[in-house]
Amino acid sequence: MSNVRRVFFVSDRTGITAEALGHSLLTQFAVATEQVTIPFIDSVERAQAALRRIHTAAAEDDCRPIVFSTIIDPEILAVLRHSEGLVLFDFFDTFIGPLERELKVPSSHVIGRSHGIADDSTYDVRIDAINFTLNHDDGATLRHYSRADVILVGVSRSGKTPSSLYLALQFGIYVANYPLTDEDLTGLRLPRVLEQQRDKLFGLTIDPDRLHSIRSERRPNSHYAELRQCEYEVARAESMFRREGIPYLDITTMSIEEIASTLIHQRGLVRRVY
Amino acid sequence: MSNVRRVFFVSDRTGITAEALGHSLLTQFAVATEQVTIPFIDSVERAQAALRRIHTAAAEDDCRPIVFSTIIDPEILAVLRHSEGLVLFDFFDTFIGPLERELKVPSSHVIGRSHGIADDSTYDVRIDAINFTLNHDDGATLRHYSRADVILVGVSRSGKTPSSLYLALQFGIYVANYPLTDEDLTGLRLPRVLEQQRDKLFGLTIDPDRLHSIRSERRPNSHYAELRQCEYEVARAESMFRREGIPYLDITTMSIEEIASTLIHQRGLVRRVY
Missing domain, CATH: 3.40.50 (Rossmann fold)
Structure with missing residues (x-):
């Protein structure tokens, strides 16, 4: 595994958006990767389990694992953000602050408005x-x-x-x-x-x-x-x-x-x- | 239109990823939007045309239009980035620099490796x-x-x-x-x-x-x-x-x-x- 960079897509829903954007970014680099999607991370407990899974998988690697996230809930995201030994690319929260400033309203930070069948x-x-x-x-x-x-x-x-x-x-x-x-x-x-x-x-x-x-x-x-x-x-x-x-x-x-x-x-x- | 915020998804390919992530971000806000996708913006000329379209549509609006982009080519993206009167959320380039530093290789900035049938x-x-x-x-x-x-x-x-x-x-x-x-x-x-x-x-x-x-x-x-x-x-x-x-x-x-x-x-x- 030493020449292959380990990549995880972590999402509170299906992970399809994280995969699409993350994959598109990675195709810009001449780097071999092993990509794993971890969907439905919608609680702190599940985030902790995901984190254990990531660290276990990457334990023998030379490089730290790359994690692409579309997690919405700040508390759940914090589990990944505060972990050592991984690099986090946060597709969601990165834009929420600037969007709040632009729209002049707070965000609701609610999981699952997208792709859902709430409607x-x-x-x-x-x-x-x-x-x-x-x-x-x-x-x-x-x-x-x-x-x-x-x-x-x-x-x-x-x-x-x-x-x-x-x-x-x-x-x-x-x-x-x-x-x-x-x-x-x-x-x-x-x-x-x-x-x-x-x-x-x-x-x-x-x-x-x-x-x-x-x-x-x-x-x-x-x-x-x-x-x-x-x-x-x-x-x-x-x-x-x-x-x-x-x-x-x-x-x-x-x-x-x-x-x-x-x-x-x-x-x-x-x-x-x- | 004054209560509806105008939103554009601009992409050098289909715009499907920009729509998915942008839509998911916007569902976090109690703001009415009108969303338009402008796909296949793969040249400076097309970017300029897209920009004209955006400015024309938003000419009468109280607020500046929001543009979500997944454009890869820096020269094409620059057309949007250097335009006054819009706010740009850049889903792609935002992560390329940090990824280059993490992977220690330059990105190729090539359009269309994803979703394509090059393969x-x-x-x-x-x-x-x-x-x-x-x-x-x-x-x-x-x-x-x-x-x-x-x-x-x-x-x-x-x-x-x-x-x-x-x-x-x-x-x-x-x-x-x-x-x-x-x-x-x-x-x-x-x-x-x-x-x-x-x-x-x-x-x-x-x-x-x-x-x-x-x-x-x-x-x-x-x-x-x-x-x-x-x-x-x-x-x-x-x-x-x-x-x-x-x-x-x-x-x-x-x-x-x-x-x-x-x-x-x-x-x-x-x-x-x-």
Whole structure:
């Protein structure tokens, strides 16, 4: 372990935010790390247990462990802050003081306002958005398109499903998706069922080589996966998007987060969930 | 707008981390805010455009706008930092200096190491995990259970599907889920198909009242949604979990993030994606 730096993400909730920011910071350094998340540290006792765990793990290390924290409660945080033999990066409390001064109100220091389901309706919106998206995946149901916030259109395996699910889960956005069929592509016409929803349409496209490789993994040596077929479908889909004035996005080098984020901002979608 | 504080999340990537941390900080204050995310600010020109947008929006406000940033590049960040008439909370650069001193190496200040698909395999793992999860949702396919990292077991509408999808999307974890049927519940026996995968099983349970309300929304006045039926199913499922020694979780008051996070830590699952 001597060349690997030990890192802990400690949170009073899930630790997802601490992981995201801490990981993003660490990728800036050419240092090998071993990263461990310790979630749900919402009492002094649990903080003491976390501390023991950190010290035990790092006992043989040459360097002191790095701890990224999003703990809100000052008393719980103090357990980490006053411990020797670790270095603490405090993602939360660092900003609370300056924010109090700027907002001119004291903070409440209450755990769990974020991501919680204290607000039942938030939970319901996400579950409902996921169900909607699953029911309207791959053109499975063409009804209720009017309830969709956005309808993703593209050839098979152009990233519609993962993007839809991410939008539903992360933001509570209702997404339907419609896979362009051979018939749609041959006719170069917008499928009739989509015509009434024109304002909600958003195209996804992808580099044919990449599509070929994705489809080949799924159905090796099929007509469906042939490079020529991929080239044909992508070219026809893009023609349709341009002819019909449907905005579209080439997702070849994009992560799911980037696709989702771009869609939200280009379409002005409103997130229902934080 | 005079009573609403204007807040911007500015990022060189999607802004998802800035939103998560910034939102979590703001929930500590009894202050009404209007929150806007400005993603993909990855050049000085874009930063200048973002700045114009911020100043235009806030021109009539009584208070200066609050800007939360996760911008990595110091030159791009400088555009915000040197602007008058806003208050900047810098989630990234605040920690880079201290981290450099602790790690004794300079940071690379490179945009986009996180969430990216610079690493193709990360992208593939997530897509593959989502496809696996969709194919193994609701007991749809009982094959390939051996590839699952975890198999969620529970009565219908006990949170299996959203939790599965979140684990796949956020962490690249392969999740199957198995809905307990009437037959399974009557027999109080572990379904045979699950017996070989005993070590991967994890139960989800839920308060019968809450289940009743969820099912009623889905199928009003059905036998399936009756409170008695919900009570019966939940009691039988919990009996089975206890008899068979399957660890289980009551998800009634948990968010999807909390369910996912708890599962990862209780089962020692390894995330494949950051």
